[in-house]
Amino acid sequence: MADHFYRQTWVDIDLDAIAYNIKQIKSKLPQQSDIIAVVKADSYGHGSVQVAEKALESGAKMLAVALLEEALELREAGINAPILVLGWVSPSFTSVAAEQDITLTFYQKAWLEEVMNYSFKNKLKLHMKWDTGMGRVGIRSESELTDILHVIKENNNMELTGVYTHFATADEEDLTYFYQQKERFTKLLSSFKEQWQEPVAVHIGNSAASIRFPKEMHNYIRFGISMYGLYPSKAVKNENLIHLKQAFSLHSRLIHVKNVPTHESISYGRTYITNDKEWIGTIPIGYGDGWSRKLQGASVLVDGKRMPIVGRVCMDQMMVRLDREYKVGTEVTLIGEQKNNRIDMDEVADYLGTINYEIPCMINNRVPRRFKG
Numbered sequence: 573m574a575d576h577f578y579r580q581t582w583v584d585i586d587l588d589a590i591a592y593n594i595k596q597i598k599s600k601l602p603q604q605s606d607i608i609a610v611v612k613a614d615s616y617g618h619g620s621v622q623v624a625e626k627a628l629e630s631g632a633k634m635l636a637v638a639l640l641e642e643a644l645e646l647r648e649a650g651i652n653a654p655i656l657v658l659g660w661v662s663p664s665f666t667s668v669a670a671e672q673d674i675t676l677t678f679y680q681k682a683w684l685e686e687v688m689n690y691s692f693k694n695k696l697k698l699h700m701k702w703d704t705g706m707g708r709v710g711i712r713s714e715s716e717l718t719d720i721l722h723v724i725k726e727n728n729n730m731e732l733t734g735v736y737t738h739f740a741t742a743d744e745e746d747l748t749y750f751y752q753q754k755e756r757f758t759k760l761l762s763s764f765k766e767q768w769q770e771p772v773a774v775h776i777g778n779s780a781a782s783i784r785f786p787k788e789m790h791n792y793i794r795f796g797i798s799m800y801g802l803y804p805s806k807a808v809k810n811e812n813l814i815h816l817k818q819a820f821s822l823h824s825r826l827i828h829v830k831n832v833p834t835h836e837s838i839s840y841g842r843t844y845i846t847n848d849k850e851w852i853g854t855i856p857i858g859y860g861d862g863w864s865r866k867l868q869g870a871s872v873l874v875d876g877k878r879m880p881i882v883g884r885v886c887m888d889q890m891m892v893r894l895d896r897e898y899k900v901g902t903e904v905t906l907i908g909e910q911k912n913n914r915i916d917m918d919e920v921a922d923y924l925g926t927i928n929y930e931i932p933c934m935i936n937n938r939v940p941r942r943f944k945g
């Protein structure tokens with residue numbers, strides 16, 4: 573989105589916080605472990621290209637996205653760093669990836685056999701995904717591994733450059749299952765090494781695993797949520813292993829302020845009735861921006877103080893009860909810091925009964941991102 577915008581609602585992205593968070597994790601990693609910056613879903617709603625560039629500048633060596641589209645967007649922006657697509661790409665589109673030097677994930681024999689029918693100018697780079705217990709995608713057994721390695725050995729248009737797995741519970745207090753997955757991975761890895769002599773990149777850890785076990789992450793970590801300054805869970809946050817800075821903050825301005833008499837209703841359905849003469853402010857954000865209707869009753873910051881959202885959240889606007897009169901144009905902070913008070917991503921997530929990951933993804937691109945740093 574352009575630097576200039578007309579509306580009174582915006583997101584600030586603190587790119588220095590991204591750099592800071594990368595520096596924090598880097599200082600915990602051993603020399604042989606590098607960082608893959610996970611910038612899928614528009615960098616978790618933070619802005620894909622800007623975050624990717626900052627991450628690379630701050631020492632990340634590779635980028636990961638979910639879709640081929642997301643990888644192409646980065647290439648079109650002139651980013652030449654290695655990019656790994658974590659999701660499934662149809663064999664019929666593999667030539668696009670090969671042409672743009674985009675690494676794909678694979679885990680199906682039939683997929684490989686189909687791709688072998690295509691010829692590429694440059695070899696298609698591939699990382700193999702192992703399902704050690706996430707139950708999502710990946711090969712699950714040693715026999716599957718042996719089978720698939722036979723197929724890839726027979727071709728010369730693809731190059732196996734990495735193997736990886738993903739943990740289901742690395743962020744939980746109870747790490748029993750995490751250790752089971754790690755054990756399965758170790759077994760598969762030793763079987764793999766017996767059958768495959770070429771060097772490949774090995775990576776297993778998301779933010780949670782890499783914050784907790786930085787010395788056990790092999791060649792790369794896949795650093796997502798914590799690059800944005802958010803903790804993967806309360807359990808990880810409470811362990812105090814790393815200090816992070818939240819990069820995303822959401823702001824708006826009062827566009828109308830009025831004094832409303834007692835027993836008057838506010839917004840659709842008359843779910844809020846004034847108790848007294850009350851100062852009511854209107855803010856130009858609503859569920860059309862991804863600011864959920866379920867946030868009725870939550871707070872925003874005005875003048876560093878918490879003010880409740882009253883009445884239904886509309887598509888483009890909502891109302892808050894103010895403690896006094898404020899001028900039209902007064903800044904409102906919905907997520908982030910204002911005058912030494914703050915509303916964390918975690919607070920909004922808790923209110924909605926979800927995880928912090930979902931909140932910045934939810935604020936859609938109708939809300940412009942303003943980059944700093």
Ligand SMILES: *Cc1c(COP(=O)(O)O)cnc(C)c1O
Nearest residue numbers: 610658738778779794795796797
């Ligand atoms: C999204 C994703 C990550 C990043 O996880 P965080 O918890 O955000 O660090 C890592 N690996 C895979 C396979 C993913 O899909």
